[in-house]
Structures are given as structure tokens and as C-alpha cells.
Amino acid sequence: MSSSINDNLAIDLVGSWRLTSPDSDHSLSMSLPGDIHSALHAEGLIPDPYFARNEEVVQWVAQQDWELTRSFALDDAGGDWYLDIDYLDTVASVYVNDTLVLEANNCFQRYRPDVSKALKTGENTIRIVLHSSISAGAALQAKQPFYIPYSTGNSPIPNGNMLRKPQCHFGWDWNIAIAPLGLYGTIALKKLEIARIENVITQQIHNDDGSVDLKVTVALFAKGTGITQLYFSLDDERVRLDVGVNAGETSITHFFHIDEPRLWWPAGNGEQALYALSVETNFETVTRQIGLRTVELITTEDEAGSRFALKVNGREIFARGANWIPADALFSRSNPAATEDLLQSAVDANMNAIRVWGGGFYEHDWFYDTCDRLGLMVWQDFMFACNLYPSTGDFLENVEEEVGYQVRRLATHPSIVLWCGDNELVGALTWFEESRKDRDRYLVSYDRLNRTIETAMKKALPDAIWWPSSPASGYLNFGDAWHADGSGDMHYWSVWHENKSFDNYRSVRPRFCSEFGFQSYTSLPVIKTYAEAKDMNIASPVMELHQKNAGGNERIAGTMFRYFRFPKDFPNFVYLSQVQQGLAIKTAVEYWRSLKPHCMGTIYWQLNDTWPVASWSSLDYGGRWKVMHYLVRRFFQPVSVAAIPSEDNKTIRFSLVNDTNADVMVDISVSLLKLDGERVPLSTAHAVCTPDAAVTALSIDADQIPADCLLAWRFTASNGMGGEGHYVHGTYKALELQPAGLTVLREEKEENGTVELTITAKGLALFVMIESEVEGRYSDNAFDLAAGESRRIVFTPAKPVAGGVPAFRIYDLQSSQSGGQLAGGQQPTD
Numbered sequence: 001m002s003s004s005i006n007d008n009l010a011i012d013l014v015g016s017w018r019l020t021s022p023d024s025d026h027s028l029s030m031s032l033p034g035d036i037h038s039a040l041h042a043e044g045l046i047p048d049p050y051f052a053r054n055e056e057v058v059q060w061v062a063q064q065d066w067e068l069t070r071s072f073a074l075d076d077a078g079g080d081w082y083l084d085i086d087y088l089d090t091v092a093s094v095y096v097n098d099t100l101v102l103e104a105n106n107c108f109q110r111y112r113p114d115v116s117k118a119l120k121t122g123e124n125t126i127r128i129v130l131h132s133s134i135s136a137g138a139a140l141q142a143k144q145p146f147y148i149p150y151s152t153g154n155s156p157i158p159n160g161n162m163l164r165k166p167q168c169h170f171g172w173d174w175n176i177a178i179a180p181l182g183l184y185g186t187i188a189l190k191k192l193e194i195a196r197i198e199n200v201i202t203q204q205i206h207n208d209d210g211s212v213d214l215k216v217t218v219a220l221f222a223k224g225t226g227i228t229q230l231y232f233s234l235d236d237e238r239v240r241l242d243v244g245v246n247a248g249e250t251s252i253t254h255f256f257h258i259d260e261p262r263l264w265w266p267a268g269n270g271e272q273a274l275y276a277l278s279v280e281t282n283f284e285t286v287t288r289q290i291g292l293r294t295v296e297l298i299t300t301e302d303e304a305g306s307r308f309a310l311k312v313n314g315r316e317i318f319a320r321g322a323n324w325i326p327a328d329a330l331f332s333r334s335n336p337a338a339t340e341d342l343l344q345s346a347v348d349a350n351m352n353a354i355r356v357w358g359g360g361f362y363e364h365d366w367f368y369d370t371c372d373r374l375g376l377m378v379w380q381d382f383m384f385a386c387n388l389y390p391s392t393g394d395f396l397e398n399v400e401e402e403v404g405y406q407v408r409r410l411a412t413h414p415s416i417v418l419w420c421g422d423n424e425l426v427g428a429l430t431w432f433e434e435s436r437k438d439r440d441r442y443l444v445s446y447d448r449l450n451r452t453i454e455t456a457m458k459k460a461l462p463d464a465i466w467w468p469s470s471p472a473s474g475y476l477n478f479g480d481a482w483h484a485d486g487s488g489d490m491h492y493w494s495v496w497h498e499n500k501s502f503d504n505y506r507s508v509r510p511r512f513c514s515e516f517g518f519q520s521y522t523s524l525p526v527i528k529t530y531a532e533a534k535d536m537n538i539a540s541p542v543m544e545l546h547q548k549n550a551g552g553n554e555r556i557a558g559t560m561f562r563y564f565r566f567p568k569d570f571p572n573f574v575y576l577s578q579v580q581q582g583l584a585i586k587t588a589v590e591y592w593r594s595l596k597p598h599c600m601g602t603i604y605w606q607l608n609d610t611w612p613v614a615s616w617s618s619l620d621y622g623g624r625w626k627v628m629h630y631l632v633r634r635f636f637q638p639v640s641v642a643a644i645p646s647e648d649n650k651t652i653r654f655s656l657v658n659d660t661n662a663d664v665m666v667d668i669s670v671s672l673l674k675l676d677g678e679r680v681p682l683s684t685a686h687a688v689c690t691p692d693a694a695v696t697a698l699s700i701d702a703d704q705i706p707a708d709c710l711l712a713w714r715f716t717a718s719n720g721m722g723g724e725g726h727y728v729h730g731t732y733k734a735l736e737l738q739p740a741g742l743t744v745l746r747e748e749k750e751e752n753g754t755v756e757l758t759i760t761a762k763g764l765a766l767f768v769m770i771e772s773e774v775e776g777r778y779s780d781n782a783f784d785l786a787a788g789e790s791r792r793i794v795f796t797p798a799k800p801v802a803g804g805v806p807a808f809r810i811y812d813l814q815s816s817q818s819g820g821q822l823a824g825g826q827q828p829t830d
Helices: 037-040 058-064 133-143 336-348 365-375 393-410 433-437 439-460 502-507 540-545 554-561 568-593 627-635 813-817
Strands: 002-005 010-012 017-019 027-032 066-074 079-085 094-096 099-102 122-130 189-193 198-206 212-222 225-235 238-243 248-258 275-280 286-289 297-300 309-312 315-317 319-324 353-356 377-381 416-420 513-514 603-604 639-646 651-658 664-674 680-688 692-702 711-718 724-728 743-748 755-760 764-771 774-778 782-785 792-795 810-811
Touching: 027 037, 027 568, 037 058, 058 133, 079 094, 079 099, 122 133, 198 275, 198 286, 198 393, 212 225, 212 238, 212 275, 225 248, 238 248, 286 365, 297 416, 309 416, 319 377, 336 365, 353 603, 365 377, 393 439, 433 439, 502 568, 502 639, 554 568, 568 603, 568 627, 568 639, 568 651, 568 764, 568 810, 568 813, 627 639, 639 664, 639 711, 639 724, 651 664, 664 692, 680 692, 680 711, 755 764, 764 792, 764 813
Parallel strands: 319 353, 319 603, 353 377, 377 416, 513 603
Antiparallel strands: 002 286, 010 189, 017 027, 017 066, 066 122, 079 189, 094 099, 094 122, 198 212, 212 248, 225 238, 225 275, 275 286, 297 309, 309 315, 639 651, 651 692, 664 680, 664 711, 711 724, 743 755, 755 792, 764 782, 764 810, 774 792
16 A cells, blocks of 8 residues: 655655754754654663663653754745644644644544645745653643543553553553654655545445446545546556545545456465555555455354354454564564564464554554455454543544544555454453442443444444454443353453463353463573573563563463473573463464354464563564464464363363365374383374364373373374374373483575574474574474484574574473483584
């Protein structure tokens, strides 16, 4: 998605600006788009906020105002001129030649103020005053007719709920709390010739004969009456219309008829067919990529309650995915390529869905363009999360404008399949003393906000799918969707926040679980970017600062005591935290997928990190795959086999899930895996699973598994998919594991530094994990080996490696808890 305007009608104001502050004597160059913290760090005026405990020493930055200034030359100031600004964060005053032209208060709006009277021929100056969001939030809170609580546990910086700004900027239980400010998008001066394009939205009419009519509606803005040429193009078809415009907005509609449409499908279900749509005047071009598809949200009632399933092109799709948070806590440290890498990692792990969570951004156009291309269905929250919010007239008017703009901006993306009113605002009514004492007042206030969002969305895009809140059991249902699993979408946090066992995931039967998660530490190479050797202890102040969830470190350690023998050193503590994180989420997903079609979606918390921190993410900050992400690729495979114990633990059933649209035949071989690594055949099965279904392929009595054995299996499917796994009937700490005797052979393969590793085991090796200081991707990782087995792994570095082959550390479960060959984190391969 993009838009452009003739060069002689626009002056792009991105690039170098002068940054100063009325509250200090700092004066430095800053590049826009960008953020203040990054500019100050680049000039050496503040330390890296992400390193050690520097978060504590940069708090002053957000507590004062900042000014951005630059000049530009204008050959002829005559005519109608406007500024085009978006992603302005957040409370800001904009001056042109010292004339106030804009008072902004919404990071999620696009501003186009008329600046004609402020301009002059020749040299001009533009100045942006970014006001402290901390001061602005406090002032707005003081004006409220009654106090509006915010989540102090998430946000150590107060009153972020007063501002239309990413809520996680004020901290979160995974984010740094520094309240960044800046400008992250467009800043340009443009001339209005006759009319400009305000927005382009489309509506698809899918006809009974298979053809599609694409309705394209363009909103043009003009200062007065006139006639302009308007060109519509869809791939190779192009038409010209001469249209009359009036002062204000004029809507023009054109239909394209596609006889034999190529449909857009979610990843793994078909082609991601995209058509190029462009709308042009003689002065401006707007382009969109269009995917032709139908989407429905199925919420029909049944014996359990009511369903929650997405249907694309007439076919129900089981949503396999993760929650998305901003790619970085500081905008200047993010870029489209890094974001695309994170989304590509989602698809590479067999995901077809991503939830854009409501405490961050409505992402840039290129984020959704990437989701369109990759086939990631987007669940799009509106940007409200985990707080209560004002319902005064001015706040709701601001929200209405925000929602209308964002929905129209994003309306053409085939990837966006659902719009959700907020994240956890219904639950938040029970979190604060004020709302518990006076629930009716705060519930009415919430309902006003929620209805404003819904009404504005439906006005902008009547056909869009609306879901009121996440989690929610249904429309106008304000019940507890954290523990009620019969209807709607569920957030299930009892395993992490309530310290329940992993088995507890099998105590609920969600219709669609849109949040659930378990923490781990970020990988050792990432920890080394913010911690010195002396800090590498989970109780050190640095490690505690990089753990934002209260009690999180204790919960990680406590869970290890429950399931594992305690690791021998810090590197293995990090490794084992990632193993148990993967096991937790694997337990949930495998069971819930086996309930298909009762359950039709698992969206775990969370895909990515905003900075280096202990969190629920499966990808490290920077994009490395944690142990869990390699497990995700296996348990999200469209055809998968999982071992699931019965409620009384007497039987283990093998669930076969088929998310494809064709029958699959699967051969399964089950064996006992002795602690010395010997495989003893136990059973085989041949099973058939119909499209979009789950069946039990075979069952085994638990008493067939000796105490000193694991249950292991391998499977191959008729469509070429396959896999393997193991099941421990009890806890890993009860196993008297023996040294695996791992050996590693290395061979450098390509000029780009690709390395082929052959890992061989003499005994039983569980969760074999390869790690290097060099960033890159492994063809497989976190795998098992029995005695005498080998695995060939290809490591592809993210960038060409200088200075020879990188060193690799090898971890496995046994060596993580006692001495042994190639002990994890201590002995690199040579």
C-alpha cells in the first residue's frame, strides 16, 4: 500500500531536524521519522536505555518538552497548502513561521492542517513542540469528572490511559517504561490542486457464478468546486472518469468485474493471490493490493454454548498463531525488513494468523502488506488495553475520528479478518477498587466507549467483522471469559498467573483461545547484550529489571522444581527455562487442537519482544528462535500427531489432526525409549483423517510404559508431512538420565557462511539445542536423539560471517543438570 504526489506539489520533510528542549540546553541533529531517546543516545547524551539498569537513568527524557525545528524553501507560496502528518507521538503543537497550525493529541490520527496563510515565498521554518506525555496525562486526569484507574502493575508511568498513544509506552509486564515520543511516519508539505485523495476503500460482491464485483470508493477532498480526472486501474484494466467535486468530501465509486477471480487464502490453504489497484488524479496516485476473499465469523449456538470460528472463502480455518506487540520499544530501532523477518518466522512455524494486540500501534501499511503476501490472517484490536478509559465527549470524539481513519486506511487489506474493540477492558472493571465499588458507573462508561468504537467502525466499513472485546463470551456479555470456556474467545492464564500445572491446560475446552502463555528467559547471546558476567544471576538487579512481570523469576524457578532437576549454572538455567516454556504451550495447543471443531483457534502470547527481556515470546528480541519456536513449528504443523493423557492418567491417546482440505493417511510407529537411548518397538497404527478434522489414531494403556522409559513416536502422512515426539508419563526430574555422549561434526558449505552440523548421540539426548553468538537460523533445533542416531543441521547466518566458522554451544536435558560431555553453555564445538 502506498501513495505518492507529484514532486513539484510536495516537499518531503523527512530527514535532519534540530532537536532542542526548553527545559535543558541540549541541541542536536535528529532524523525524522524517529524518536527522541534514540537521537539522544546517538549523540551520547544518554546511555543505551536497554543496557543494564539504564532504564532508571533515562526517565527524565519523557518528563520534559522537546522541540524539533527545520527550514525549507518554497518557490511560490501561492495556492492551497497543507501539512501531511501521521504517527505523531503524541501531544504536540506544530508551528509554521511561528504561526500555530496544529494542536495534536492522537498518535493514531492523520493530520492535514491547512497552512496556506502561514507560508511565505522563500525560506520557511517549521517547529514541532512535543509535550511531555507524563504532564499531559496528569493534566487530563485532573479534568475528569471522576477518577479513571490505570493498571499500575503494567504501567509504572501513570495516566497513559488518558492519551491516545501506545499504552505499552508507559511500561508493561514485558516492556521498558520510558514513555518515548517522536514522529514515526509521514511529515510533508503538499499543495492541493483541485482535489486530493482522502481514502480508498473497497467492497467485494462474490456472485453465485463465482465472479466478483469489486466496488472501489474514493473520497476526494476539495476546497471548492471543480472538475478533476480520476483514473482507476486493476492490474491491466484502466478507466478514466471526469468527476465534479464540491467543497469538502466527494465520494466517487467505480466497479470492476472479475469473471474468474484468483482467491486470497490464509497460509497453507491456497494461494495468496493479490491484485494491484491504483487510483490516480493528475497530481496524485494511491495504490493498494487487493485480495479477493470472503470472511465470516461463525458464532452459532450449540450444546456447549456458542462457536467461534473464522470461515474464509466458505471454508472454516483453524487459526494457528501468536499475538503481535510492537517490533521495538523505540521506533528508530525498528524497520520494515526486521518486521518482515519476524512475520516470516511466524509463517515458517506453520502459523496462519497474527493478533495485533490493543496496547501497541495500528501498524504501518507495510506490516499489513507483508501479512497480505504471507497469508497471515490479522485479528486487529483497536488500541485500548488493560485499563479503564474516559468517556467524556471530547475523548469519545477523538476516538471516533481515530477509528474512522484507521479502518478506512486499512480497509482494503485481505489479511484483516476481524476487528476487536479492545483487550481485556471488561476484566479490568474488576481490577480496581474504584470500579469494584461503583461498577455501574464504570460499566456504563466502558459501554459508551465500546459503542463509539463499534459505530465508527461500522460507519467506515459496514461489512467489517466486529467482536466487542477480547476475551468475550459474546455480544453485550460482560462475564468472565478468562475461566468460562463455552462461548466466544478466551484468555487462559491460570497456568502462568495462578501457578497451575501444565496439565491444567487440559481442564478447559476453549472455543478459541486468543491469549495464553508461559515465560522464559531470553537467549544467552541476547542476555549478553545487556548484562555483564557479574549480572548473570536470576536474582541480580540487572536481571530483575529485565523481568517486568511481578514474581516472574520465582515462577520460572518454581516450575523447574516441579518438573525438572535444577540446572547446574546460569546458561543452563536460561536453556531449561525455554524448554519448559515450549512444553507448557505445546501441552495447551496439542490438546485444544485435538478438540477440533469444538476449538477453532489457538493464538498464544506472544510472538516477539520489544527489547531484551524475560517474557512469553517465542522469538527473542532481534528475531532469534527460542526453543519454543522450534516446537511451535512442529505442533502447529497442519497434519500433526500428539500424545494426550486421559483425565485419570490411565490412558494415552494419540490425536491425529488434519487442518488441510484433503483426506490424509498416516502411519504411526510407537516405541518405548529407554534411558540408555535404546528404542523398543511397542505399537503401530494406520489412521485416516478427513479434511479439517481431528481423530484418535490409537490409544495405549499407561501401565505399558515402564517407569524408566519414555513413550516415543514417529509418523508419516500421505501428503508428505511427518514428525516425531516423546511423552513422559510423570516428570522429567524423575528420570535417571544418562550422559548422551553427543559429538558434533562441522562442515562449511557456502560463501555466505552456511555451516552443516552433524550431531550424533551415543545415548539418549532430549531437547538438543544448538546455539551460537552469531545470529542465524537452524534448519532444526530442540530435537531428540536416541542411541546411535544422528541429525544433520544446517545453520544459515543472518549476515556473512567474518573470521571463519562460528563456535557453537550444544545443550541437552541431561547435561543441563549435571556434568557431561559437551556440557551446555560451557564447551563449544571444535
